[in-house]
Amino acid sequence: MTTLTLQTEPLAVDVAVTATVLRVTLDDGRELSVPVEWFPRLRDASDLDRANWRLIGRGEGIHWPAIDEDISVRGLLAGHRQTRAA
Template sequence: MTTLVIEHESLAREITFTKGAMTVLLDDGRQVSVPLVWYPRLLHGSPAERQNYEFIGDGEGIHWPDLDEDISVEGILAGIASQESEMSLDAWLGKRNKRRQAPLSHMARGKAR
């Protein structure tokens, strides 16, 4: 028996976000939407941070430099959510919160003088 295997690597061309989902437009015309809860770093990111993405390679993946997140198109198509451990995510959220609070604490000290 002969099996026909068609290999086509789908590539991302555009990304859009709604309140609870990310939609990836692929080079073959498909649009694939996934819930943001699958990718906690995207979920916790601001709209501006989510919009600051770049394609990896020719669109095989997507990288968010502000969120230190990488997602492959293959993983999206396979329905694979983030595999990040809770411990890793908690550490990332802790660092993120400290960075956000640092400028505020400096401003508060400056006003107290």
């Protein structure tokens, strides 16, 4: 049996957030889509605050300054979620 290993670090290049979905486009062409419900601070934020994001580092993560939320690409790929607001 073989094990899949990452040859390169997955990096975000674009982000879109609606009231229901967080969608992240990666530099290799993949798109991740997860329920915004996984991230209560993002879920409860205004549309304006959801749209105000920046990439962390080279795209290893996403930061929303108005709500102090940080989400890593690696965490999204692993299926990590925040179950309640901190």
